[in-house]
Amino acid sequence: MSPQPFSSMRGFGVTLKQIFKKPITQQYPEEKRPVYPRFRGRHRLWRHANGLEKCIGCSLCAAACPADCIRVVAEENTPTNRVSAGERYARIYEINLSRCIFCGYCEVACPFDAITLEAEYELSEYSRDDLIYTKDMLLAEPVKRMPVADRDLFDTPIPAYKASS
């Protein structure tokens, strides 16, 4: 088989055999690959168990953001309108997802574990204005749950603030 050109003919056998093997493509919208547990997808604001928001409007996340895409305007909590668990709450909290680089610095900077990055990555919209997520959009549950990989396969335990609520 070794003299040229006969040794080149072995390539034809390889291509022919491949026709009968099952393709290794993953058909995307039907089968989604599970993301790793600490995947940095869309942001989410959390509440305490009693319904009060964890975010108190300190703007540390806005300060840490390298892309400068978070806008926080704080407001005092009044006895009649108590939104968060501290003295202030974030009246306006907006993240511009077209500027966000999904680095996770806001999650690291937050002292109250109020903002985390979850697994949702299907974030396309039809206009740029729709990509500015307001506070209620961020507080809400994600609409589609992306499959997350089995946590036992990864060696770092999940921190407590992500495991609940």
Next chain:
Amino acid sequence: MNEPWWIDAVKAFVIVNVLLLTFAYMTLVERKLIGRMQLRYGPNRAGPRGILQPIADLVKLIRKEAFYPATAIEVLYISAPALSAATALAAFAVIPFGEGWHVGDYYISGQVANVSIGLILLFALGSVGIYGFIVGGWASDSKYSLLGAMRTCAQLVSYEVSLALSVLGVVIMAGSLSLVDIVADQREDWWFAGPQFVGLIVFFIAGIAETNRAPFDLPEAETELVAGYLTEYSGMRFGLFSMAEYVNMIVLSALCVTLFFGGWVGPVAAIGPLWFVLKLLAVLFIFIWLRTTVPRLRYDQLMAFGWKVLLPVATINALVTAALVVAL
């Protein structure tokens, strides 16, 4: 047994339409087959299993903006793709599909035109088709187009010589240039692929070079020449050139089947077209298989191969065949 002219017209209409449909679905078959050979699916989103993909491509091409360069020579630029496509389609007029059927009072012969020099007609049409490529490249008035057209035409002209010489053996053995007679001769004897296997190999390799298919597709290699003579074409004109190239490939496969593999000859003669189509699909599969497997030849390797290897082999094949036919 005089065939009225309108039967020929109907046959021509049917053949051209079937050919266009075959071309469209050939693009899909090629993409899916190449995908399977590369362990992936081909296009499978447009319609179930991708069946509507050629329609989607067609609509896309029609809706594209048909610009053209301001300094292009208008008449030539616009008519070049039409010329290539027309000659490619016209070549199917002489290829026999079956032995002829009697339907009612009429006799329907197996081909559109029984020309006694059918083989020469086919080569002549191919050469006129080359005009389409070079005129298109030159009339675009752009250096990439011109270089691409020059390279394409040099390649096509060189391999045409070997192509014509390789069928000389078949012609000598059959004693006629008419394709109908060649197929009839294969009906009694062995198919010419047996005694003329050297001719078959030379014909096949020269045929791949004639139709700009891999591994001889340097003129279309995007990395070398942008798109060669196709650079300044868009929209449906590009579609016409693309169609000319694919239909050339189908014509060449049909010619290969007719000359070497017996055309429509099969166990049951009445369904000749079916055997023809099956053999045609087998040859087209080999074209696609080659495209997936083999890398591209460099231009000087291509020209050296055509002139220094293929031409002597084809000539010697013709001489030996002639000597044996006279001696036996």
